[in-house]
Amino acid sequence: MPKQPDRINLLGLSPSGLETFFESIGEKRFRATQVLKWLHQQGASSFDEMTNISKSLRQKLAEVADIREPEVVLEKISTDGTRKWVIRMDGGSSIEMVLIPEGSRKTLCVSSQVGCALDCSFCSTGKQGFNRNLSAAEIIGQLRVAIRSFGPFDPKDERRVTNVVFMGMGEPLLNFDNVVAATELMMDDNAYGLSKRRVTISTAGVVPAIDKLAGLSDVSLAVSIHAPNDALRDQLVPVNRRYPLKELIASCNNYLKHLNDKRVITVEYTLMEGVNDQPEHATQLLKVLRKMPSKLNLIPFNPFPNSGYNKPSADAIARFKQIIVNGGIITTVRKTRGDDVDAACGQLVGQVEDRTRRSQKYLSVLQLDASDETLTHAGEG
Numbered sequence: 001m002p003k004q005p006d007r008i009n010l011l012g013l014s015p016s017g018l019e020t021f022f023e024s025i026g027e028k029r030f031r032a033t034q035v036l037k038w039l040h041q042q043g044a045s046s047f048d049e050m051t052n053i054s055k056s057l058r059q060k061l062a063e064v065a066d067i068r069e070p071e072v073v074l075e076k077i078s079t080d081g082t083r084k085w086v087i088r089m090d091g092g093s094s095i096e097m098v099l100i101p102e103g104s105r106k107t108l109c110v111s112s113q114v115g116c117a118l119d120c121s122f123c124s125t126g127k128q129g130f131n132r133n134l135s136a137a138e139i140i141g142q143l144r145v146a147i148r149s150f151g152p153f154d155p156k157d158e159r160r161v162t163n164v165v166f167m168g169m170g171e172p173l174l175n176f177d178n179v180v181a182a183t184e185l186m187m188d189d190n191a192y193g194l195s196k197r198r199v200t201i202s203t204a205g206v207v208p209a210i211d212k213l214a215g216l217s218d219v220s221l222a223v224s225i226h227a228p229n230d231a232l233r234d235q236l237v238p239v240n241r242r243y244p245l246k247e248l249i250a251s252c253n254n255y256l257k258h259l260n261d262k263r264v265i266t267v268e269y270t271l272m273e274g275v276n277d278q279p280e281h282a283t284q285l286l287k288v289l290r291k292m293p294s295k296l297n298l299i300p301f302n303p304f305p306n307s308g309y310n311k312p313s314a315d316a317i318a319r320f321k322q323i324i325v326n327g328g329i330i331t332t333v334r335k336t337r338g339d340d341v342d343a344a345c346g347q348l349v350g351q352v353e354d355r356t357r358r359s360q361k362y363l364s365v366l367q368l369d370a371s372d373e374t375l376t377h378a379g380e381g
């Protein structure tokens with residue numbers, strides 16, 4: 001493994017983190033705003049480009065800091081316009097990222113971890129096991145890569161990336177600090193300036209982390225439910241054994257209560273034939289959805305080799321949807337996109353090294369003690 005420079009990568013510092021950094025090197029805090037704009041609005045890759053900063057400060061910065069973006073190893077464009085990248089991170093592991101165009105909306109699906117420890121039964125990322133958390137720089141670097149793929153950097157160009165969802169590899173709330181720092185940059189007017197309604201963290205339901213997020217951030221929240229009762233959810237989403245539906249719903253309601261606008265939780269429900277797609281599941285799910293302000297996003301299962309699951313028929317999907325719609329809940333069915341480049345949900349596998357050992361360590365920490373500290377640090381090392 002090549003030795004990494006120990007200079008601090010400024011790409012990953014949140015707006016307040018950058019102010020603290022400038023203070024720590026004896027400079028004024030307002031430098032943070034200047035540098036934020038250079039990094040995230042101009043796409044600067046060197047300090048030399050920062051022409052409103054004195055040469056001596058630029059030199060000082062080059063000594064203690066750098067600007068390191070993850071390396072793109074592959075870019076594919078699907079016939080439906082979906083773009084997919086394989087991106088190599090420090091240390092050699094790679095992750096996948098997708099940009100999905102739909103009308104004027106371009107949604108970037110970013111990864112937060114290399115692999116995932118949660119082991120949901122139908123997710124191919126989970127089958128890869130867990131390797132490590134991505135740094136904030138590696139997360140925000142994904143957005144930079146996507147924006148630059150359209151030509152010279154211009155994040156104000158609305159047409160490039162309009163929405164970001166943390167629905168790639170990993171459980172974002174188990175990489176709490178780095179994900180929060182990255183979302184702050186995404187939503188900051190001096191950086192990417194995306195609206196808080198257009199940046200969404202998707203979680204399998206790590207309740208203490210949702211509670212920690214409440215009041216700290218106003219990012220939008222999606223929750224992967226996938227089953228309308230604990231018995232089934234315990235099987236499909238094992239983290240449910242630790243944080244059952246009732247606690248999850250209470251935590252979601254608490255999160256919404258802390259927001260100063262009216263928003264709903266996006267509930268994700270992957271439909272698997274004969275598993276959770278029956279009318280009685282829909283009826284039960286409706287009761288769950290009524291316990292919090294929500295809208296439903298149905299995801300027909302995306303197959304991968306040896307998954308053991310199938311996608312339901314179009315009729316079964318339509319029937320399921322109708323029951324929920326009749327109950328008055330806004331429901332969308334996610335179209336399968338980027339199929340020809342393996343870019344659909346749950347098909348993002350990247351290349352995960354050294355997986356089993358780390359996964360076990362990670363999960364055992366989670367089950368024994370999911371206090372704030374372990375949530376933030378369990379994945380490191």
Ligand code: SAH
Pocket residue numbers: 120122123124166167168169170171172202203204205222223224268269270299300301302303304345346347
């Ligand atoms: N850990 C986060 C992000 C995961 S990926 C979470 O659980 O929300 C985003 C969504 O894709 C999740 O709802 C996940 O359950 C779903 N998904 C995973 N594998 C899938 C598959 N094979 N087919 C359809 N959806 C899948």
